[in-house]
Amino acid sequence: xxxxxxxxxxxxxxxxxxxxxxxxxxxxxxxxxxxxxxxxxxxxxxxxxxxxxxxxxxxxxxxxxxxxxxxxxxxxxxxxxxxxxxxxxxxxxxxxxxxxxxxxxxxxxxxxxxxxxxxxxxxxxxxxxxxxxxxxxxxxxxxxxxxxxxxxxxxxxxxxxxxxxxxxxxxxxxxxxxxxxxxxxxxxxxxxxxxxxxxxxxxxxxxxxxxxxxxxxxxxxxxxxxxxxxxxxxxxxxxxxxxxxxxxxxxxxxxxxxxxxxxxxxxxxxxxxxxxxxxxxxxxxxxxxxxxxxxxxxxxxxxxxxxxxxxxxxxxxxxxxxxxxxxxxxxxxxxxxxxxxxxxxxxxxxxxxxxxxxxxxxxxxxxxxxxxxxxxxxxxxxxxxxxxxxxxxxxxxxxxxxxxxxxxxxxxxxxxxxx
Numbered sequence: 001x002x003x004x005x006x007x008x009x010x011x012x013x014x015x016x017x018x019x020x021x022x023x024x025x026x027x028x029x030x031x032x033x034x035x036x037x038x039x040x041x042x043x044x045x046x047x048x049x050x051x052x053x054x055x056x057x058x059x060x061x062x063x064x065x066x067x068x069x070x071x072x073x074x075x076x077x078x079x080x081x082x083x084x085x086x087x088x089x090x091x092x093x094x095x096x097x098x099x100x101x102x103x104x105x106x107x108x109x110x111x112x113x114x115x116x117x118x119x120x121x122x123x124x125x126x127x128x129x130x131x132x133x134x135x136x137x138x139x140x141x142x143x144x145x146x147x148x149x150x151x152x153x154x155x156x157x158x159x160x161x162x163x164x165x166x167x168x169x170x171x172x173x174x175x176x177x178x179x180x181x182x183x184x185x186x187x188x189x190x191x192x193x194x195x196x197x198x199x200x201x202x203x204x205x206x207x208x209x210x211x212x213x214x215x216x217x218x219x220x221x222x223x224x225x226x227x228x229x230x231x232x233x234x235x236x237x238x239x240x241x242x243x244x245x246x247x248x249x250x251x252x253x254x255x256x257x258x259x260x261x262x263x264x265x266x267x268x269x270x271x272x273x274x275x276x277x278x279x280x281x282x283x284x285x286x287x288x289x290x291x292x293x294x295x296x297x298x299x300x301x302x303x304x305x306x307x308x309x310x311x312x313x314x315x316x317x318x319x320x321x322x323x324x325x326x327x328x329x330x331x332x333x334x335x336x337x338x339x340x341x342x343x344x345x346x347x348x349x350x351x352x353x354x355x356x357x358x359x360x361x362x363x364x365x366x367x368x369x370x371x372x373x374x375x376x377x378x379x380x381x382x383x384x385x386x387x388x389x390x391x392x393x394x395x396x397x398x399x400x401x402x403x404x405x406x407x408x409x410x411x412x413x414x415x416x417x418x419x
Contacts, residue, residue, distance in 0.1 A: 027064060027379070116149050153393045273318070289306075289309065367397055
């Protein structure tokens with residue numbers, strides 16, 4: 001069933017005039033692929049799911065799709081812009097607006113580099129150069145200052161946005177490239193891969209909707225380079241523990257000649273397995289501790305609450321893979337009610353961002369949907385919207401585009417509409 005759904009999504013995505021990055025297609029494609037792989041049960045850590053586990057998992061996915069469908073109904077009688085028209089209007093942003101975008105990028109870069117330097121000086125080490133990089137990357141970071149360092153996602157995104165939208169190849173574009181590479185290099189010293197992966201998905205969506213830079217050849221080349229970059233970070237930080245992730249420790253049931261597929265398979269499937277197992281084991285709810293984690297982190301009571309309520313994020317794990325799908329946290333908080341309402345609300349918000357982008361062609365909606373697209377793709381792995389460092393990046397991007405890069409009311413012509 002999952003394979004059939006996946007093939008239908010691929011077929012519809014490849015049809016001329018269809019948007020392969022739309023929320024419904026992206027969500028169905030990602031989840032049908034993940035469930036398809038999970039059902040092979042190639043690892044000894046996997047188990048047969050109970051009917052209730054299937055019900056909870058699929059209920060959250062269905063609720064999310066219902067939220068997207070509601071926005072589709074809301075915008076059903078409104079003409080939508082074609083992707084090519086959105087690109088044209090993004091590339092026609094005036095020079096004064098782009099100048100504001102560059103100023104915002106430079107200011108954020110100065111804030112980032114100062115915070116990074118202060119944090120390194122106070123901590124006294126950099127994870128990549130420490131004797132135990134795997135341990136150092138977890139211990140590195142000072143609350144408050146590290147939150148500013150984590151704005152690396154918004155910073156690299158804004159730099160690429162300016163590069164993609166500006167027409168002139170001058171010193172300003174070179175400055176943006178310099179900001180991008182310095183930020184990537186310095187943050188790579190912290191050995192944090194997830195930020196790069198999440199930010200890379202955002203940039204991919206931005207380039208698809210707001211530029212003509214994406215070609216098949218470029219996507220393949222950059223994709224291979226980016227994968228090698230992430231693998232390099234991991235090989236440094238896990239050099240002492242590679243054996244824990246190899247073929248034997250993962251209890252794989254396929255031949256050793258396919259051992260190279262062990263790690264990607266486990267990273268995709270164990271999230272779903274963790275949720276299926278945890279749903280059957282859960283005997284109490286925590287009523288908002290997970291959903292509003294970023295608020296508690298901002299107030300400074302996050303760890304106190306975890307200790308007070310004896311919340312152990314690893315109590316349901318059966319292996320060394322410790323992540324869960326996006327809607328597990330809603331179930332842990334509010335049970336079935338949380339799995340119904342909160343994914344529905346998530347789908348509703350993401351759908352609004354998408355259709356507002358297709359309806360107005362404003363760059364701020366392109367940016368917001370780029371964030372939403374990343375949340376969709378990563379939804380099988382975790383729920384970044386619950387974490388303070390990701391909420392802060394979203395806030396910065398919204399703030400910059402609402403107050404500095406605001407296009408106002410875009411004047412549209414009849415020829416631009418595409419229903």
